[in-house]
Amino acid sequence: MNFTKGIYGISVMGLPMSNKLSIAFDTYFRYLHLVRFLTCLIAVIVLSACSTTIKYGIPPNVSSLNKLQQGVSTKTDVLLLLGEPRGKGNTRLIASNPYLFDILFYEYSQSDGRNVSTKFLLILMDKEDVYQGHLWFSSNDLMGMELK
Numbered sequence: 001m002n003f004t005k006g007i008y009g010i011s012v013m014g015l016p017m018s019n020k021l022s023i024a025f026d027t028y029f030r031y032l033h034l035v036r037f038l039t040c041l042i043a044v045i046v047l048s049a050c051s052t053t054i055k056y057g058i059p060p061n062v063s064s065l066n067k068l069q070q071g072v073s074t075k076t077d078v079l080l081l082l083g084e085p086r087g088k089g090n091t092r093l094i095a096s097n098p099y100l101f102d103i104l105f106y107e108y109s110q111s112d113g114r115n116v117s118t119k120f121l122l123i124l125m126d127k128e129d130v131y132q133g134h135l136w137f138s139s140n141d142l143m144g145m146e147l148k
Contacts, residue, residue, distance in 0.1 A: 053112050057086055060106040060121040060136070068131050075104075075129035082106060082123070091124075101125065101132060 064081040067073075087105035092098070106121040118139040124132045 053110060055108075055110050057106070057108040058083065059108040060119060062121065062136060065134060068134075070133055071130060073131035075125055075131075078104060078123055078125070078131055082121070085123070100127075102127070102129070 061082055067081060068078065082104075085104040086107045089103045089105065090100040091103055092100050102125040104123040104125065106123070108119045110117045116139065118137075120135075120137040122135040124134060126132050
């Protein structure tokens, strides 16, 4: 643009004063829109680069399950190997049997915003707090164990 100094300030390419004001505001708003667009673009790039992984619980240490002996290991042994459970409960495995097993419940979930991985480990204890077995479930792999 061709700027010249006039009596009332800067004259833009010899246009009348009303057009000078119009050009100034038009240029200002164009730059304002450009700045807003670039700011939004940078925010999108930064936020997408900072994707958060959400974790819930502690992964169960299933590699130590082979150290537990059915009918021998105690609740203390289980807690020493696996740590504190996320929950407790009980179950009846056979409907006709009135005997309830206590359950120690271990859970771990992880999500990256697109994929969710969940692992569950249930430890069965009898009423005398003796280990009777376990069940485990995973949404994506075998929790580091091989099937036999």
